[in-house]
Amino acid sequence: MSAPTTNEIILALFNAVPGREDEFNSWYTDTHLPEVVRIPGxxxxxxxxxxxxxxxxxxKYTYATLYEVAGAAAEAIQELHTWVFESNSDAIDHTNMIMSPFVQRGVAVRAIESSEQRPSE
Known part of the structure; x- marks a missing residue:
């Protein structure tokens, strides 16, 4: 039996060009992100x-995007960089961006439901 596969994540940190935040946010949310999630994976x-x-x-950064990808996040970033998008915006500050892949480490830790909490001693 093979081990279950887990999705990996990509964390992108970035800023808008000062004074162009509304233009940036509109493009990024309404145009760019829908284009990115069309990429397989x-x-x-x-x-x-x-x-x-x-x-x-x-x-240092005002905005972050957390992408969940199927398979290897490092490969997904490489794939992302090969795509030619229909839109682009010069309202994003390309001079100081970070895009990093992350793999899961350990299992998720979840909060205990209030009914399951231990009574005070």
Whole structure:
């Protein structure tokens, strides 16, 4: 019996060109991500943004996308770079982006349901 396969993830960290955030967000969400998940092996794409309360904290990146891929994330990144997309935007800051593959390490740790918690001693 073979070991069950797990999906891997790709984490992308990036920024919009200053002053062009609305244009960037519209293109990235409505056009770019649907194009990416059409690539075989790309299962999901979920965007994240730093909370407004942290906007002045000096964090290097404002946006993140977590891609779930079937199979090897490193191979999925290589495949992504071979695709020619119908759209592109100069509202994304290409000078300071990170796209990294990650493999699962260990099993997921889940919260205990409140009814299953041990009573206080």
């Amino acid at each position: 790309f299962l999901t794409a979920q965007r994240y943004e730093i909370p407004a309360a942290m906007a002045d904290a000096g964090l």
